[in-house]
Amino acid sequence: MSGFLGFSPARFGAMVSKEFTQMRRDRVTFAMMVGIPLLQLILFGFAINSDPKQLPTAILDNDRSVFSRDMAAAMKNSDYFKFTKEISTEAEADELLRLGRIQFVLTIPQNFGRDLVRGVRPVALLEADATDPAATSNAVAAIRQAATDAFNRDLTGPLLPLRAKDGPVDLRLHARYNPEAVTQYNIVPGLMGVVLTMTLVIITSLAITRERERGTMENLLITPVRPTEVLLGKILPYIVVGYIQMGLIVVAARLLFAVPFVGSLPLLFLVSFPFIAANLGVGITFSTIAQNQLQAVQMSFFFFLPSILLSGFMFPFQGMPQWAQWLGSALPLTHYLRVVRGIVLKGNTFVDIVPHMWPIGLFLLVSVGVGIKRYRQTLD
Amino acid sequence: MNADGGHAVIDVTGLTKIFGRKTVVDHIDMRVNRGEIYGFLGPNGSGKTTFIRMLCGLLRPDDGHGTCLGFDVREQAELIKPHVGYMSQKFSLYEDMTVRENLDFIARMYAVADRAAGVARSIERMNLGRFRDQLAGTLSGGWKQRLALAACMIHQPSLLLLDEPTAGVDPMARRDFWDEVHKLAGEGITALISTHYMDEAERCHRLAYIAYGHLLATGTVGEIVSQEGLCTYEISGPDLYGFIDKLRGLPGVEQVVAFGVTLHVSGRDGDALAASLAPYGAAPLTLRRIPSNLEEVFISLMRKAVS
Ligand SMILES: Nc1ncnc2c1ncn2[C@@H]1O[C@H](COP(=O)(O)OP(=O)(O)O)[C@@H](O)[C@H]1O
Numbered sequence: 001m002s003g004f005l006g007f008s009p010a011r012f013g014a015m016v017s018k019e020f021t022q023m024r025r026d027r028v029t030f031a032m033m034v035g036i037p038l039l040q041l042i043l044f045g046f047a048i049n050s051d052p053k054q055l056p057t058a059i060l061d062n063d064r065s066v067f068s069r070d071m072a073a074a075m076k077n078s079d080y081f082k083f084t085k086e087i088s089t090e091a092e093a094d095e096l097l098r099l100g101r102i103q104f105v106l107t108i109p110q111n112f113g114r115d116l117v118r119g120v121r122p123v124a125l126l127e128a129d130a131t132d133p134a135a136t137s138n139a140v141a142a143i144r145q146a147a148t149d150a151f152n153r154d155l156t157g158p159l160l161p162l163r164a165k166d167g168p169v170d171l172r173l174h175a176r177y178n179p180e181a182v183t184q185y186n187i188v189p190g191l192m193g194v195v196l197t198m199t200l201v202i203i204t205s206l207a208i209t210r211e212r213e214r215g216t217m218e219n220l221l222i223t224p225v226r227p228t229e230v231l232l233g234k235i236l237p238y239i240v241v242g243y244i245q246m247g248l249i250v251v252a253a254r255l256l257f258a259v260p261f262v263g264s265l266p267l268l269f270l271v272s273f274p275f276i277a278a279n280l281g282v283g284i285t286f287s288t289i290a291q292n293q294l295q296a297v298q299m300s301f302f303f304f305l306p307s308i309l310l311s312g313f314m315f316p317f318q319g320m321p322q323w324a325q326w327l328g329s330a331l332p333l334t335h336y337l338r339v340v341r342g343i344v345l346k347g348n349t350f351v352d353i354v355p356h357m358w359p360i361g362l363f364l365l366v367s368v369g370v371g372i373k374r375y376r377q378t379l380d
Numbered sequence: 381m382n383a384d385g386g387h388a389v390i391d392v393t394g395l396t397k398i399f400g401r402k403t404v405v406d407h408i409d410m411r412v413n414r415g416e417i418y419g420f421l422g423p424n425g426s427g428k429t430t431f432i433r434m435l436c437g438l439l440r441p442d443d444g445h446g447t448c449l450g451f452d453v454r455e456q457a458e459l460i461k462p463h464v465g466y467m468s469q470k471f472s473l474y475e476d477m478t479v480r481e482n483l484d485f486i487a488r489m490y491a492v493a494d495r496a497a498g499v500a501r502s503i504e505r506m507n508l509g510r511f512r513d514q515l516a517g518t519l520s521g522g523w524k525q526r527l528a529l530a531a532c533m534i535h536q537p538s539l540l541l542l543d544e545p546t547a548g549v550d551p552m553a554r555r556d557f558w559d560e561v562h563k564l565a566g567e568g569i570t571a572l573i574s575t576h577y578m579d580e581a582e583r584c585h586r587l588a589y590i591a592y593g594h595l596l597a598t599g600t601v602g603e604i605v606s607q608e609g610l611c612t613y614e615i616s617g618p619d620l621y622g623f624i625d626k627l628r629g630l631p632g633v634e635q636v637v638a639f640g641v642t643l644h645v646s647g648r649d650g651d652a653l654a655a656s657l658a659p660y661g662a663a664p665l666t667l668r669r670i671p672s673n674l675e676e677v678f679i680s681l682m683r684k685a686v687s
């Protein structure tokens with residue numbers, strides 16, 4: 001006599017309105033649900049806005065000409081680079097980068113000055129440890145300007161024609177350790193998924209556990225209410241909460257961080273539905289397993305940590321080892337991040353994101369299904 | 381069979397519940413007829429709550445079978461629930477919702493027709509009017525009890541399962557409550573009520589007494605008292621307290637209880653008891669045989685169960 005048979009919209013409605021009433025009374029939790037997204041956004045926002053300067057840089061100068069010294073001086077003047085080391089071999093450069101002692105290595109080839117004067121556009125190589133792209137992106141932007149300015153000062157009189165349109169030097173950038181080259185805009189849309197995962201799983205994991213702990217489960221179970229009515233009735237109000245959180249993040253992303261929205265906002269809200277519901281399903285499942293509220297919170301963190309670490313939010317997904325990618329692929333956040341970034345940053349359409357939608361849908365079915373299966377209609 | 385079909389509203393045999401390795405309810409039979417007020421007594425931890433929970437589908441019996449309101453207690457819990465008004469021992473309504481919100485929620489769960497009127501009626505009947513918009517968690521014990529009672533009757537159930545409904549309630553409110561229960565019984569509603577109060581036990585049509593999971597006695601108050609065959613004497617006079625320890629050691633004496641300025645001495649072996657007490661009939665003391673009361677009978681039953 002359980003399952004979807006005999007589902008009563010009236011009882012479901014009663015559950016929903018009861019949950020809203022209790023939510024309204026629990027001001028602290030409600031404030032947390034609104035506050036956490038803003039807090040996270042602002043905290044991460046600082047990281048994004050940070051504009052680190054004086055980054056340790058090594059120079060491998062194979063030319064030792066006026067021009068190579070000018071190049072180094074211009075970089076130094078830009079304030080982003082600090083030459084901490086003069087090195088003489090490439091092996092040494094690799095070693096320093098690998099150990100994280102320096103952020104950049106500038107390699108100036110032999111005959112750099114001679115080629116420059118001849119107008120051959122010599123190649124200068126800047127290798128960057130881009131593990132933390134936020135730390136290097138501004139510096140990289142600065143170096144091009146610095147190089148151009150420096151040589152424009154030198155290239156006067158007869159050398160004037162060498163001020164080529166694309167600069168006198170062919171500056172090549174080699175980002176090491178971060179093939180995906182995450183940009184700052186990656187973070188804010190990603191944060192949407194992270195915030196939803198964190199708050200919604202915790203909140204719903206407490207939903208049934210709290211009823212058990214307070215003893216109200218006894219009174220709920222004695223009524224004719226069905227498991228699906230209880231579980232869906234507890235999920236629905238938090239879907240609304242999830243959308244409020246999303247709205248907040250979208251507004252903040254625009255106003256605080258000027259994140260460009262290339263794609264369709266309504267599409268984003270629409271496809272977020274299964275993701276929000278999937279997280280609630282996870283929470284509900286936890287709340288049917290946990291013995292008390294502390295356990296429920298612990299389980300939520302157990303789910304949250306891999307989500308944040310293996311989804312491609314913290315570390316570029318492609319840069320992770322294979323086993324981590326497998327684990328990551330099992331988490332809804334991984335797919336949702338691709339959806340959000342796809343829509344917000346690349347203007348993806350529905351067809352583009354379908355490949356990421358079905359894993360989320362599958363996860364939703366499994367999590368809600370396990371929740372319903374685990375839900376006990378007795379106090380045993 | 382429907383909710384009111386048959387004569388027996390509760391008819392179960394061998395109901396058993398085992399928690400871990402402990403048999404908490406051990407093969408208990410019970411039959412309660414329509415319109416009957418059935419008292420359920422026994423010391424704490426004897427399995428009353430567990431038994432009641434099995435009747436209404438809150439717990440699955442590990443053994444035994446039977447019907448409640450004509451429906452199978454194992455298989456048809458979903459059909460039993462809509463007709464049962466269950467009041468749990470511990471307050472289990474939502475403390476962060478108001479009196480009215482709680483009642484409204486329960487009424488919606490049971491699809492009560494004309495809900496607003498139903499809620500208003502039950503608020504009125506339980507005198508909860510002035511607490512209507514107060515959070516349930518802020519009510520005092522007695523008023524919480526009334527709210528719980530209002531909630532379990534809002535859908536006009538045909539069977540009430542009340543687990544210590546008057547614990548911590550003042551005498552006046554208890555009287556009101558029992559008057560209400562008798563009125564409902566007159567309308568054909570059946571009630572199974574667990575209690576520790578002897579005066580309440582005496583207001584029941586029939587009783588069951590359980591201890592440590594075993595059913596020790598059933599019947600009317602008179603039947604239970606006479607089945608046990610307990611003799612009781614009352615001793616009155618000055619300085620009785622000095623006798624208590626002495627009396628306890630005498631043959632045939634099983635219980636000695638101080639009752640105000642008298643002592644009640646009971647035992648199942650009437651002859652031995654009479655012989656032992658004979659010296660206590662001399663002045664300034666007086667000795668007379670009185671009918672045993674329910675409490676003495678229950679204590680006697682419980683001692684027997686322990687040994
Ligand atoms: N869920 C449970 N798990 C384990 N033991 C339980 C559980 N519920 C009750 N008990 C035990 O069962 C016994 C009977 O409890 P209960 O039915 O509440 O007795 P009563 O209502 O007569 O006081 C007690 O010893 C209690 O500790």
Ligand SMILES: [Mg+2]
Binds near residue numbers: 425428429430543
């Ligand atoms: Mg009890």
